[in-house]
Amino acid sequence: MRFLIFVWVLLAVSSLGAAWYAMRPDRRGGAWLGIALAAVLLGLFSASFWLFGTSVDKSFVAVVRYFFDWGMAAGGAAICVGAIAGLALALAYKR
Secondary structure (H helix, E strand, O other): OHHHHHHHHHHHHHHHHHHHHHOOOOOHHHHHHHHHHHHHHHHHHHHHHHHHOOOOOOOHHHHHHHHHHHHHHHHHHHHHHHHHHHHHHHHHHOO
16 A cells, blocks of 8 residues: 555656646746646546445446546546646746
């Protein structure tokens, strides 16, 4: 379990570094768009877990949601959190 936590944190930190490095000061609108998209993905992920976590229906939507939820839990959420943090820091400190 410690290894999985380490991998999750490593994904978040590497995503933070990549977002910081990739953000150009003259493209501030793109950075805000990236933050918005990552926040929407995190919102969909949390809403899917909170609202539909107890349903066990066997439909195509349930299967897609299952892969979305566990894909986000495994790494997508870490990448979104790192991207939001990296872009926010870059917006604050890069001129």
